[in-house]
Amino acid sequence: MIKRSFFGLVKPKLQYEIIDEAQAEPVSIKASKQIMLYIDQSLENTGNALLKTGDPVKAGQKIAMTDSVDYLLSSKSGQISKISTFVGIMGKKFTSVTIDVDSESSQTVDESFKNVCQTPSLENARDFLAGLPGQPDFNGFFDMDKPVKAIVVLGVDDDLLSTTNQYFVKNNIIAIKTGVDLLCKITGISNAILIVPQHLEQVAGSSGAIVKTVDSEYPSAHPELIMQHILASEDGKSKSKSGIAFFSAEAVCAIGAAYNTGKLPLEKIVTFVSKNGNKQLVSVPIGTPIQDILNKFNETLNDGDRVILGGPMKGISAFSAEYPVLPDTDAIIIQDKNQITERSDTACINCGECVRVCPANIQVNQLIRFLEAGQYEEAADQNDLFSCIECGFCSYVCESRIPVFQHIKLAKHTLESMKAAEESNA
Ligand code: SF4
Ligand code: SF4
Structure with missing residues (x-):
């Protein structure tokens, strides 16, 4: 809930949700017929991929395309039915692995961790x-x-x-x-x-x-x-x-x-917020498509509605309800298209709201001018771009509805990609 000062000079206050005694236990959602995992590895760099379509997978098995340290765990046993590239925000490429899940009675478990769990290290x-x-x-x-x-x-x-x-x-x-x-x-x-x-x-x-x-x-x-x-x-x-x-x-x-x-917990607890604002904790196997959660609560996704992964301040929009619950998905919010605050091309009116709320004390009203002009290096050198802690508060309060936070993330991502490319060339 937002509390705004009558005089407008004191920064607005947003309160975190508080779990209370009446909080219901998480609703358990059974395994889907398919689970999907997005691995932080591009298929382009996996000439000798560790996995291929048709491979059997056990519950708890590591899912990775290379033997790098990045992997996910399959929450269910089954068979890989598809491996493809998924392009996420800012064009980042992931490898998407789809697993057709075995029936509950024929689930098999990977024992690799059990063999080492007696000697924690x-x-x-x-x-x-x-x-x-x-x-x-x-x-x-x-x-x-x-x-x-x-x-x-x-x-x-x-x-x-x-x-x-x-x-x-x-x-x-x-x-x-x-x-x-x-x-x-x-x-x-x-x-x-x-x-x-x-x-x-x-x-x-x-x-x-x-x-x-x-x-x-x-x-x-x-x-x-x-x-x-x-x-x-x-x-x-x-x-x-x-x-x-x-x-x-x-x-x-x-x-x-x-x-x-000796068993790997593979159920994720997620705060699910439906279109009417009802909040419910759910327990789902990692990799479960969001559509399965919608089905459980009879929630329908219409054209123009939005699925947000994470909270309202920092979350990102998913492109479809087929997007899976991943190990770091703490919240899923469904927004009706009529509730969505549209962003605009209106110019900054220099109201100073963003500066008042910024916990990093950035002169956001100046920063946004550089960002909108695509002058990212100047934004970093002269306006503390990299001091931003990415809380999203500036976007929330912006009187002109400028997507300030998204501009900041794009600028950081662009500069970091340029730096990585330069280092790789060197
Ligand atoms: S997202 Fe960054 S610039 Fe915006 S209020 Fe938060 S810390 Fe400040
Ligand atoms: S809140 Fe928006 S309109 Fe106001 S100064 Fe900041 S960027 Fe400009």
């Missing part, structure tokens, strides 16, 4: 657990130039409307403790911090981690702001992001459960 966590719900990232622990000094578990949701991570703190705190203990054991790091909203501070105390709270005002749960405002007070100075490994509460629960049982 960073290596087997990286090799088997990076595709768990919440998409835990272990790569930072292998960067010897930037040693990780602290583990931060996010028991907060980083966008509005979502309650996925709060659900795990409220209902699975012992599983979080197990996951935290395991992470500390395999990393040798004793400094684990659990970040929660104020109303979950008491329950979080059983996690065994140091508990810190954030307030309910958006975007206080953003990792960059957590580092600036909460973790900095730990040692009196700002910590660099490279010294901190962030994990979602869901991922930490999944890591603990995986090592405790």
Whole structure:
């Protein structure tokens, strides 16, 4: 809910969703006939692809086209029926792997992780657990130039409307403790911090981690702001992001459960928001098409309606309801075409709303002039483009309905692609 000052000079306030006692348990959605996984690898670079159409797949098996560290986990056994290229936002290419799912009674499970789970280590966590719900990232622990000094578990949701991570703190705190203990054991790091909203501070105390709270005002749960405002007070100075490994509460629960049982948890908890604004947690096998969730709630997608992956501030539009639930899909919002605020070509009126709300203190009204003119290097050199933490607040408040946030993301992506191309040529 937005609260705007009568005088217009105080920045508007957006409140995070708060999970309450009445929150219903997640609705379980059964396996689809097909699941689909988008791997962060382009088919063009996979001359000797590890997988091909027709290959059988077991539940929990790693799905990757090369033996790089990027992979996903199949949530069901079945047979690969299609491998193709999927072009995502900003033209980024993924490999889409479609699996025809075996019937429930003939599901088979990959035992590779079970064979190593008795000896928890960073290596087997990286090799088997990076595709768990919440998409835990272990790569930072292998960067010897930037040693990780602290583990931060996010028991907060980083966008509005979502309650996925709060659900795990409220209902699975012992599983979080197990996951935290395991992470500390395999990393040798004793400094684990659990970040929660104020109303979950008491329950979080059983996690065994140091508990810190954030307030309910958006975007206080953003990792960059957590580092600036909460973790900095730990040692009196700002910590660099490279010294901190962030994990979602869901991922930490999944890591603990995986090592405790030898079985990989492959169901994702997602906050589903229907067109009429009803919010419901759902539990779905990773790879399930969004259409299956729509079917469960008798929700119809008409021409012009929008499917948003993530929250209303930072989420991205999916191109179709066939898009799958992936390990990092915390929320899915369905918007009726009549609810969509159209963006416009209206010029900036210099109202200053974007500057007032920007948590990175960027002069967004000046930045947008460079971005609209395509002067990305000037935007980076003269207007703090790369200080933007991508909270999306500027777009939300823009009086002229300029898609400021999208301009920023495009500019960053373009500059980073240019830099990567230059390095590759060199
Ligand atoms: S998206 Fe970036 S520029 Fe816009 S308000 Fe957030 S931090 Fe500031
Ligand atoms: S909120 Fe929009 S119109 Fe107002 S100064 Fe910022 S970019 Fe310009």
